[in-house]
Structure formats: structure tokens, C-alpha cells
Amino acid sequence: MKLSFYPGCSLEGMANDYARSIAEVFKDLEIELVEIDDWSCCGSTAAHSLDQMMSAVLPARNLAASEEMGLDIVTPCAMCFNRLSFSLSQIKKNLVDLPWNVTGDLIIYDMTRFLAQDALLKKIKNRVIRPLTGLRVVCYYGCQMVRPPKITGFSDYENPLTLDRIAETAGARVLDWSYKSTCCGASIGIGRKEIQESLTKRILQKAVQTGAQAIIVSCPLCQSNLDIIQKKIPGLKLPIFYFTEILRLSFKENITKKYFKMHFTDPAPVLTKIGLME
Amino acid sequence: MAQNNNSIKNRPVKQFGGSTRKTIGENGNHFLKQMIGETRTDISACYQCERCTNACPVSHFMDIKPHHVVRHIQLGWRTELLKSTTIWVCLSCEMCSTYCPNDVDIAEVNNHLRNLAAHSSIHPKESALAVFHQTFMEQLQKYGRINEFRLINAYNLKPGILKNKIKTGTLKEEIQLGLSLFKKGKLKLIPRKSRAIKEIRDLYRHKRGDIV
Ligand code: SF4
Numbered sequence: 001m002k003l004s005f006y007p008g009c010s011l012e013g014m015a016n017d018y019a020r021s022i023a024e025v026f027k028d029l030e031i032e033l034v035e036i037d038d039w040s041c042c043g044s045t046a047a048h049s050l051d052q053m054m055s056a057v058l059p060a061r062n063l064a065a066s067e068e069m070g071l072d073i074v075t076p077c078a079m080c081f082n083r084l085s086f087s088l089s090q091i092k093k094n095l096v097d098l099p100w101n102v103t104g105d106l107i108i109y110d111m112t113r114f115l116a117q118d119a120l121l122k123k124i125k126n127r128v129i130r131p132l133t134g135l136r137v138v139c140y141y142g143c144q145m146v147r148p149p150k151i152t153g154f155s156d157y158e159n160p161l162t163l164d165r166i167a168e169t170a171g172a173r174v175l176d177w178s179y180k181s182t183c184c185g186a187s188i189g190i191g192r193k194e195i196q197e198s199l200t201k202r203i204l205q206k207a208v209q210t211g212a213q214a215i216i217v218s219c220p221l222c223q224s225n226l227d228i229i230q231k232k233i234p235g236l237k238l239p240i241f242y243f244t245e246i247l248r249l250s251f252k253e254n255i256t257k258k259y260f261k262m263h264f265t266d267p268a269p270v271l272t273k274i275g276l277m278e
Numbered sequence: 279m280a281q282n283n284n285s286i287k288n289r290p291v292k293q294f295g296g297s298t299r300k301t302i303g304e305n306g307n308h309f310l311k312q313m314i315g316e317t318r319t320d321i322s323a324c325y326q327c328e329r330c331t332n333a334c335p336v337s338h339f340m341d342i343k344p345h346h347v348v349r350h351i352q353l354g355w356r357t358e359l360l361k362s363t364t365i366w367v368c369l370s371c372e373m374c375s376t377y378c379p380n381d382v383d384i385a386e387v388n389n390h391l392r393n394l395a396a397h398s399s400i401h402p403k404e405s406a407l408a409v410f411h412q413t414f415m416e417q418l419q420k421y422g423r424i425n426e427f428r429l430i431n432a433y434n435l436k437p438g439i440l441k442n443k444i445k446t447g448t449l450k451e452e453i454q455l456g457l458s459l460f461k462k463g464k465l466k467l468i469p470r471k472s473r474a475i476k477e478i479r480d481l482y483r484h485k486r487g488d489i490v
Pocket residue numbers: 323324325326327328329330331344345348377378379380381382384
């Protein structure tokens with residue numbers, strides 16, 4: 001199996017641990033990811049806030065490159081997924097004029113949605129050698145991956161399940177909660193910090209109340225947002241895992257403390273408790 | 279009563295663009311039609327059920343609540359909207375649009391108003407947010423990809439930003455965070471150049487004239 005891979009800017013910087021775990025997991029699953037040569041930024045919140053037209057045009061460059069390779073796209077970042085899908089929908093409706101040739105005949109997968117297909121879940125199951133038994137988690141999807149449903153194609157936007165199914169396959173005990181797709185406010189963090197903090201804190205609080213020992217995410221912005229803020233909240237130690245890190249944990253022996261050194265909230269205590277780390 | 283100024287009939291009406299606003303729909307129809315056309319969503323379908331506002335996670339930080347935004351458009355009150363905090367505070371989280379019973383795409387409406395404000399001469403109420411978006415786009419045009427470290431530095435160099443951060447004490451916090459990010463290897467100080475830059479710049483020139 002072969003797919004074109006659109007990592008997005010975060011994975012080159014703040015989330016380069018996410019990038020590493022993705023590479024490892026896909027190698028283990030024997031799925032080839034071909035990084036789009038020379039990909040460019042999708043424009044994110046800024047582009048659609050200031051210039052809607054450019055926000056349809058900018059991602060299209062990557063769609064064109066992927067079509068040229070004849071591959072479907074998979075992207076791990078919720079924001080990128082949203083923007084690429086938006087661009088594709090505009091192209092299909094013939095609303096943008098592009099300097100590249102895009103027919104629109106490709107599928108954009110959010111990475112969790114791709115891996116939560118039945119056949120791939122089976123494959124994941126076969127690779128799990130150290131199930132995360134005893135780990136109570138909640139899955140947090142964020143807003144951009146599921147909404148608006150007419151762009152993202154998530155019909156289960158009220159209660160998305162892709163991450164839940166992946167975490168369950170890895171052996172974790174997934175708890176139900178109602179904050180799965182509440183916005184964490186990352187996009188506003190630079191200009192209006194207090195708004196972002198109030199939203200993020202509420203999500204963390206609810207996760208604790210639900211009884212979770214960790215939160216599983218797929219969006220790089222959500223991860224850093226939920227992780228970094230915990231420095232300011234005394235007593236809160238809720239590791240925020242990328243879902244690929246969870247998979248990697250269950251696929252391999254010898255995960256050491258060092259593997260999670262980019263996390264602000266150290267996951268070692270929780271992992272030691274369930275016997276996955278010495 | 280000595281003055282009849284207090285009676286409802288003679289209460290001073292809000293000023294709008296120099297003229298006294300009298301009736302609903304005077305300016306309204308034109309702006310409503312424009313917005314319906316440009317956002318492709320039926321704004322006149324709203325029946326003020328407030329579900330959008332109830333679903334919105336940041337409505338209490340907004341001066342015009344989401345359902346009022348829709349009403350403002352129906353009444354043609356454009357300037358108030360472009361001057362509002364709402365259009366900048368809105369997170370585009372799409373809760374409102376997803377749950378509106380009449381399929382009014384409020385997130386798109388807010389976004390479109392933000393676009394209009396960005397291209398107007400009205401000073402944005404939340405200038406820090408507007409400047410941040412602007413900086414992001416400049417970086418995109420310059421480098422094709424975004425590097426967090428470079429983005430934050432460029433943002434801090436914008437007029438007023440650093441001064442405000444020093445005043446509120448957030449600068450110290452930010453430097454500490456930056457240091458720990460660096461220690462953890464989360465900051466990439468020397469970003470890889472994307473070969474896409476030329477194409478992106480050409481694109482901008484083609485679509486928007488010479489900006490860079
Ligand atoms: S949810 Fe829809 S119908 Fe209800 S107030 Fe908001 S825009 Fe109007």
C-alpha cells in the first residue's frame with residue numbers, strides 16, 4: 001500500500017516527535033508514505049481569516065502534486081486535513097481558478113480515519129505485542145478534524161470514533177466523554193492567551209473527572225496546547241499522547257523514558273504503573 | 279415632565295455613518311443580499327433560536343453574540359460588525375454552523391466579515407490577533423512553509439506587540455517557554471527552505487498583485 005504524505009509545518013518543528021512515531025508505525029504496518037516533494041503550507045487559520053480565496057488556492061498546490069504521483073493523500077494534522085478538504089471541495093464545485101491541474105479525483109484521508117479502517121485495524125491488532133491493558137484513556141479529536149461535516153465527510157461528527165477504535169485495538173480502555181470535539185482554542189493562543197487557557201483547562205478538567213490517566217490526540221496543535229499548559233496547573237499530570245505513540249508503545253519492547261523527552265508532562269509514572277516501562 | 283426627551287418616541291437613535299438610522303432594512307437589504315451572495319448561506323432563514331450562541335465556546339468573549347451577528351446583517355448594520363471583537367475572537371470551530379437548525383453557516387459568515395474587515399480601513403478591535411494572522415501570511419509568502427520560531431520572532435517585531443508583552447509580563451513567560459521548548463528539541467532554529475517559495479510568490483503576484 002502506498003500513499004502520499006502531507007506532514008504540515010508543525011511536524012517539522014514543535015511536533016517532530018509525532019513525525020518520528022508516524023514513520024515508525026507506518027514502517028511496522030508496511031504502508032509506504034511518500035512525502036509530497038516540496039509541499040507548501042496549507043495556510044491554516046490565517047489564510048482563511050484574511051483571504052478566503054487564497055485559502056482555497058494554497059492547499060491545491062499539494063493536491064496537484066499528489067495527483068501527479070497518482071496517490072491518495074494522508075495527513076496527520078487536523079488543520080491541514082480541514083484545509084486540504086476545503087480546497088478540494090471548492091475545486092469540485094468549480095469555484096477556484098488554479099494555475100495547476102487538479103481533477104479532484106483523489107481522496108484526502110485524515111490519518112486516524114485511514115488507520116481506523118477494518119482491514120488496517122486487523123493489521124494493527126496482529127502487530128500488538130504489548131497491549132496497553134489497564135490504561136484508562138479518553139480520546140480528544142479537536143474541532144478541525146470533524147467539523148464542518150460537509151467538508152470533512154465525518155458523518156459521526158457528534159461522536160467520532162476513529163481514535164477510540166485505534167486506542168482500543170492497542171489494548172487501552174477507552175472512556176466515553178462529551179468533550180471529544182470541543183475546540184481547545186489553539187488558534188487564538190498567541191493573541192488572546194486567556195481565552196485559549198480557559199478552553200484548554202476545561203478540557204483537561206473534564207478528562208480528569210472522567211477518570212482518564214491520559215489523553216490521546218492526533219492534532220499537533222491540540223497536543224502542545226494541552227501538554228504545555230499543565231505546567232501552570234499544580235497537581236495535574238495527564239500525559240497527552242499522539243495516537244501513533246500509543247501504537248508504537250504496543251508494537252515494540254524497550255521504550256525508554258527518553259522516547260518521550262519532548263513531552264512536558266512526563267508519561268513515565270503512568271506507564272510504569274501499568275507495567276509498560278521500568 | 280419638563281422634557282419629553284425621555285419618551286420613547288424622541289429617544290435619540292443610534293448614529294450610523296452620519297445619518298440617523300430610522301427604519302429596518304434601509305441599508306439592510308443591500309448588505310444582506312451581498313452577504314447571502316458571497317457566503318452562499320441563507321442568512322434570512324434565521325429565526326433567532328440562539329442555538330448557535332449556546333453552542334459557541336467563546337460567546338462570552340464576544341461583544342456581538344453569534345445569533346446577533348445574523349440579526350445585524352439582516353438589519354444592515356455593517357460597521358458595528360466590522361468593528362466587533364466577535365469576528366476576531368471566533369475560532370472557526372464550526373459548532374454554530376453544525377448545529378443551526380436552519381443551516382445558516384455562521385462560521386462562514388464570521389469568517390467572511392473578518393475578510394471584509396481585514397480589507398477595510400476599520401481598525402481591528404482585536405489587533406493582536408489580526409497582526410498575528412497578517413504575520414503568518416507574510417511568512418508563508420516569504421518562505422512557503424511556517425517555522426514556529428521564525429513566526430514568533432517576526433510577530434514580536436510588529437509595532438506595539440513587544441511593548442504590550444512587556445507591559446503585561448507575558449514576555450518573560452514566553453522567553454521561559456521558548457527556552458524549555460528549545461531544550462526539549464521542539465524548536466527548529468534553522469528551517470529547511472522549501473523550493474516552493476518561488477511558485478508561491480508567483481501565485482501571489484498572479485492572484486493579488488505585487489505584495490512581497
Ligand atoms: S442557530 Fe441558526 S436559526 Fe438559530 S439563532 Fe443561530 S443562526 Fe439563527
